[in-house]
Amino acid sequence: MKSEYLRIIPRLDIKGPNLVKGIHFEGLRVLGKPERFARFYYENGADELLYQDAVASLYGRNSLLEIIKKTSSEIFIPLCVGGGLRSIDDIREVLRAGADKVAINSAAVKRPELIKEASRAFGSSTILVSIEAIKKTDGTYEAYIDYGRESTGVDAVNWAQHAVNLGAGELLVTSIDQEGTGAGFDLELINKIAPAVTVPVIACGGCGNLTHIVKAVSHGNADAICIASILHYYVVQNLQPFGEDADFEVEGNIEFLQSKKQFKRVNPSKINDIKASLNNQGISCRI
Amino acid sequence: MRPTKRPIVAIIDYGLGNLFSIQKACEHVGLPAIITSDEEQIIDADCVILPGVGAFGDAMDALIRLNLVAPIREFAASDKPVLGICLGLQLLFSRSHEFGTHRGLDIIQGEVVRLPNCQHSQSALKVPHVGWNRMYLPDKRQFAKADMRCPELWHHTLLEGIENGAFMYFVHSYVVVPQNSSQTLTETEYGETQFCSGVRKGNIYGFQFHPERSGPTGLMIYKNLYLLIKKVTGEITNV
Numbered sequence: 142m143k144s145e146y147l148r149i150i151p152r153l154d155i156k157g158p159n160l161v162k163g164i165h166f167e168g169l170r171v172l173g174k175p176e177r178f179a180r181f182y183y184e185n186g187a188d189e190l191l192y193q194d195a196v197a198s199l200y201g202r203n204s205l206l207e208i209i210k211k212t213s214s215e216i217f218i219p220l221c222v223g224g225g226l227r228s229i230d231d232i233r234e235v236l237r238a239g240a241d242k243v244a245i246n247s248a249a250v251k252r253p254e255l256i257k258e259a260s261r262a263f264g265s266s267t268i269l270v271s272i273e274a275i276k277k278t279d280g281t282y283e284a285y286i287d288y289g290r291e292s293t294g295v296d297a298v299n300w301a302q303h304a305v306n307l308g309a310g311e312l313l314v315t316s317i318d319q320e321g322t323g324a325g326f327d328l329e330l331i332n333k334i335a336p337a338v339t340v341p342v343i344a345c346g347g348c349g350n351l352t353h354i355v356k357a358v359s360h361g362n363a364d365a366i367c368i369a370s371i372l373h374y375y376v377v378q379n380l381q382p383f384g385e386d387a388d389f390e391v392e393g394n395i396e397f398l399q400s401k402k403q404f405k406r407v408n409p410s411k412i413n414d415i416k417a418s419l420n421n422q423g424i425s426c427r428i
Numbered sequence: 429m430r431p432t433k434r435p436i437v438a439i440i441d442y443g444l445g446n447l448f449s450i451q452k453a454c455e456h457v458g459l460p461a462i463i464t465s466d467e468e469q470i471i472d473a474d475c476v477i478l479p480g481v482g483a484f485g486d487a488m489d490a491l492i493r494l495n496l497v498a499p500i501r502e503f504a505a506s507d508k509p510v511l512g513i514c515l516g517l518q519l520l521f522s523r524s525h526e527f528g529t530h531r532g533l534d535i536i537q538g539e540v541v542r543l544p545n546c547q548h549s550q551s552a553l554k555v556p557h558v559g560w561n562r563m564y565l566p567d568k569r570q571f572a573k574a575d576m577r578c579p580e581l582w583h584h585t586l587l588e589g590i591e592n593g594a595f596m597y598f599v600h601s602y603v604v605v606p607q608n609s610s611q612t613l614t615e616t617e618y619g620e621t622q623f624c625s626g627v628r629k630g631n632i633y634g635f636q637f638h639p640e641r642s643g644p645t646g647l648m649i650y651k652n653l654y655l656l657i658k659k660v661t662g663e664i665t666n667v
Contacts (some may be wrong), residue, residue, distance in 0.1 A: 188559065
């Protein structure tokens with residue numbers, strides 16, 4: 142089962158005021174101001190945006206609201222926000238700030254009824270369940286929570302089905318093993334879930350080049366693709382990720398940016414260039 | 429005392445829907461918009477936007493509970509513009525078959541039915557239909573695909589200046605079927621199904637997609653709405 146036009150969704154992990162990127166969700170590097178990246182992606186063919194608060198789940202704070210407000214008043218594509226949303230009130234607050242959808246993970250694993258309550262309160266299409274999985278030695282996948290830090294003992298594939306039954310409108314399926322590596326999506330994980338559920342599945346984690354996207358569709362049966370590094374590192378290399386008056390007086394790990402090195406694991410690209418290539422290979426995208 | 433700056437657009441708040449994105453899109457094109465469930469504010473507005481996400485039955489129950497059915501119908505009977513978006517479009521219709529049969533606002537005659545899980549290149553398409561898709565001039569798709577110019581049917585409507593086949597953002601499982609096919613303004617293909625994605629009955633418009641989430645092209649619909657409101661309120665005469 143596939144959707145007609147493949148959606149390409151940039152994922153922006155946010156820590157405090159900054160866009161960050163790690164590998165396996167760890168060693169987060171500061172890359173710039175999320176608003177600048179978001180604006181660039183909006184103007185270059187992004188189909189939606191995903192904002193993920195990288196710390197909210199850990200420290201119980203939600204610093205995203207201001208960034209959401211700013212983004213949603215100047216960017217007119219769907220914006221999904223995740224990270225640390227624990228209750229109906231948390232979700233409402235993010236939607237009021239201008240998000241169109243929310244992604245929930247930790248709180249839903251701890252209390253699956255939240256999916257039912259949230260989809261009833263805001264509509265299924267507003268509620269995206271995020272599943273972050275690690276492959277076990279026996280070949281099965283285990284769902285993790287709290288930005289990949291906490292194991293749950295829950296089988297990721299069974300959980301996906303259960304989440305849909307409870308009312309999830311879409312699933313974001315991330316392989317923590319692949320995340321940030323640029324080595325490609327976990328096709329087996331995606332293909333265990335995407336054909337088995339009635340709702341769209343967004344593949345996330347590991348994309349390093351165009352071929353990985355093609356495989357996520359042809360082998361993984363993904364309905365949408367969520368990517369970060371290949372887009373972010375294009376911006377870092379070609380634009381001013383902090384704006385023109387960047388003084389690097391920022392919170393977080395900026396060693397990478399100061400080093401002016403390149404991130405060699407991925408092939409930095411622009412969304413519209415990726416989409417043009419996908420269209421040439423028979424995978425329809427909006428251009 | 430009446431506020432000096434009169435709100436122009438009333439976005440109806442019945443507890444469901446993407447109200448804030450709509451408000452921001454209105455503001456972006458210079459249209460002040462309030463989010464309200466107050467009968468007087470609705471009747472006084474120059475334009476009503478009926479948003480909506482979720483189930484048809486729940487939405488109608490909410491409109492009934494808030495005593496909004498009569499004011500919306502009364503507003504729609506005037507010449508002032510009404511815009512239904514997504515579920516808001518479906519609510520304008522006579523009845524829906526989502527989880528049983530429910531009566532709608534019956535402002536546009538017709539039914540709301542489920543999008544079939546259609547067959548397409550050996551694999552069924554997913555329902556809900558989530559993502560970007562094209563809107564075309566109805567019944568003329570083959571011709572339409574060759575000719576991207578804004579079709580004549582769309583001139584002097586909210587689609588003025590938008591090209592045939594433009595991409596819009598959809599999230600839905602149900603579609604509208606107007607009794608009077610001449611009220612169909614746009615159609616969209618999903619797999620082998622061709623469905624009505626936009627309707628017009630005088631100054632009443634409805635779109636299955638979300639113009640406020642459809643980038644610069646979607647915002648053109650809001651710009652056209654702004655011009656239509658100005659025209660109806662007599663501030664400008666030539667649109």
